[in-house]
Amino acid sequence: xxxxxxxxxxxxxxxxxxxxxxxxxxxxxxxxxxxxxxxxxxxxxxxxxxxxxxxxxxxxxxxxxxxxxxxxxxxxxxxxxxxxxxxxxxxxxxxxxxxxxxxxxxxxxxxxxxxxxxxxxxxxxxxxxxxxxxxxxxxxxxxxxxxxxxxxxxxxxx
Numbered sequence: 834x835x836x837x838x839x840x841x842x843x844x845x846x847x848x849x850x851x852x853x854x855x856x857x858x859x860x861x862x863x864x865x866x867x868x869x870x871x872x873x874x875x876x877x878x879x880x881x882x883x884x885x886x887x888x889x890x891x892x893x894x895x896x897x898x899x900x901x902x903x904x905x906x907x908x909x910x911x912x913x914x915x916x917x918x919x920x921x922x923x924x925x926x927x928x929x930x931x932x933x934x935x936x937x938x939x940x941x942x943x944x945x946x947x948x949x950x951x952x953x954x955x956x957x958x959x960x961x962x963x964x965x966x967x968x969x970x971x972x973x974x975x976x977x978x979x980x981x982x983x984x985x986x987x988x989x990x991x
Contacts, residue, residue, distance in 0.1 A: 839903045840922055840943030840956070842910050849907075849945075853900040856893055864890045903945065910942075915991045920964040922956050927988040928964070931972070936987065941965070960984070 841849070864886060871883035910923035920926050920941060927938045939954045941964065947955035954961045960982070963975040969989055975982045 837906065839907045839945050840910060841907050841945060842923065842942060843912075845942065845946040846904075846907060846909055849900055849904060853897065853904065856897050856900070860893050864893055912991050917989045917991060919966055919968050920986065920989055921966070923991070925990045926964055926986060927990075928973075928984040929987055931983040931985060937984075939964075 867886040868883065868890065871877075871880055871886050874880055874882060877883045912923060915921060915923040917924070922941055922943065924941050925938060926941065927936060929936055937952075939952050939960070941956050941961050942953045944955040944957050947953055947958065956962060956965055959975050959977055963973050964984070964986065967973050967986055969986050972983055972985045975984065
């Protein structure tokens with residue numbers, strides 16, 4: 834089974850690399866120190882501090898493996914190659930929500946970086962997937978659980 838490609842912007846790549854560096858260095862040392870301290874309390878069979886530290890160690894190591902795999906399978910979106918004729922990964926797209934009479938702006942990113950609160954939507958989300966491949970001036974319909982949303986694409990940029 835091959836691992837899924839992880840699509841990232843340069844900013845997203847940097848954040849994952851920083852998190853990995855923090856976990857490998859600072860966090861590993863902190864957890865190791867907590868384990869050492871918990872062992873000094875004696876009998877580990879009834880030592881909740883030891884159990885908690887070992888659980889945290891397992892979580893940290895699991896996240897390190899996950900990050901290493903993501904970085905190994907990363908494909909970086911080159912901003913210079915983003916086409917502004919159609920919506921694609923890496924596009925900033927300004928849309929008009931017809932139903933709610935409001936303008937919205939999103940950056941289309943891979944699912945790893947998606948953060949709707951920061952206007953970063955995944956190319957795999959219903960809205961992101963519907964916008965991909967469409968041009969300025971087109972109206973796009975998005976099927977959502979509550980029905981159909983309609984957006985007009987106002988602008989595509991990098």
